[in-house]
Amino acid sequence: MSQPRSKLGRREFIAATAGAMTAALTQPRDARADETKPALTPGFMLIDTNVSLGRWPFRRLPLDETAALVAKLRANGVTQAWAGSFDAQLHKNISAVNARLADECERNGGGVLLPFGAINPMLPDWEEDLRRCVEIHKMRGVRLHPNYHGYKLADSIFERVLQSATERGLAVQLAVSMEDERTLHPLVNVPPTDTAPLMPLLKKFPQARVQLLNAFRTLRGAPLKVLSTAGARFEIATLESVAGVSKMLTEIDPGSLLFGSGAPFYYFESAKLKLKESPLTDAQLAAVSAENARTFLSSQ
Numbered sequence: 001m002s003q004p005r006s007k008l009g010r011r012e013f014i015a016a017t018a019g020a021m022t023a024a025l026t027q028p029r030d031a032r033a034d035e036t037k038p039a040l041t042p043g044f045m046l047i048d049t050n051v052s053l054g055r056w057p058f059r060r061l062p063l064d065e066t067a068a069l070v071a072k073l074r075a076n077g078v079t080q081a082w083a084g085s086f087d088a089q090l091h092k093n094i095s096a097v098n099a100r101l102a103d104e105c106e107r108n109g110g111g112v113l114l115p116f117g118a119i120n121p122m123l124p125d126w127e128e129d130l131r132r133c134v135e136i137h138k139m140r141g142v143r144l145h146p147n148y149h150g151y152k153l154a155d156s157i158f159e160r161v162l163q164s165a166t167e168r169g170l171a172v173q174l175a176v177s178m179e180d181e182r183t184l185h186p187l188v189n190v191p192p193t194d195t196a197p198l199m200p201l202l203k204k205f206p207q208a209r210v211q212l213l214n215a216f217r218t219l220r221g222a223p224l225k226v227l228s229t230a231g232a233r234f235e236i237a238t239l240e241s242v243a244g245v246s247k248m249l250t251e252i253d254p255g256s257l258l259f260g261s262g263a264p265f266y267y268f269e270s271a272k273l274k275l276k277e278s279p280l281t282d283a284q285l286a287a288v289s290a291e292n293a294r295t296f297l298s299s300q
Helices: 010-026 066-075 096-108 126-135 155-169 199-205 221-229 244-251 268-277 282-298
Strands: 047-053 077-084 112-118 141-144 171-175 208-212 234-237
Touching: 047 066, 047 096, 047 126, 047 141, 047 155, 047 208, 047 268, 066 096, 077 096, 077 282, 096 112, 096 126, 112 126, 126 155, 141 155, 141 234, 155 171, 199 221, 244 268, 244 282, 268 282
Parallel strands: 047 077, 077 112, 112 141, 141 171, 171 208, 208 234
Antiparallel strands: none
């Protein structure tokens, strides 16, 4: 005689189902699934080429205190982070902005932060600001905000800045955008910088080291490939697609893609997840996470 079936109540059914799901999720995965996907351990080496210090002008952000940002970076294996200042966008005393940035990196950077000073060529004495970046603050690069400062890359003043920075051995970061234009404050209309005029300048100044920040929302396809071929560098903060990093490495020169989080405006974990979810070889992962940045910063 068969045994009568037991009847599960609603609570017992939910408990049993949850237990089965937990057991399934905690089982070791087939090792073959991860054969081509290197793991990111807590100690994995990263160079973050896109962070900012200070207060975003329009709202408070998590990690907008330097100590908190540095703690986040170090906990995630970041050994160096190239830091600009949010003050550079709207402040007019750029010399003071750069002095504060250098001091903050020295005092509270924990050996991680590398300051990139700001240059606003629409203000008087920008050449003096550039000189001070090199000779007084010993900076390795500068970060430009053409859309906030009111000039275009086709303007002769940008060519002068690029030439002067290159002659002084400085890397140049161009912030294509800082915020999605759809969420901008209505009184601050700053569309992304048009990067098309950059191509002839890279040909004219082949020694220039230029990296575009926050570029992938607006720069794709043929214009992106052309700039990559000409020697421009990019970072992944605004790269948004499944397996985006591995796909981008097939579209541009693999040496031109660097790690960048955009922190604290963007979540650091978002950028790191892009490395984890893309099918990258060991060599590709090492290049994007640190080696490409080292090569870019050290080349003259």
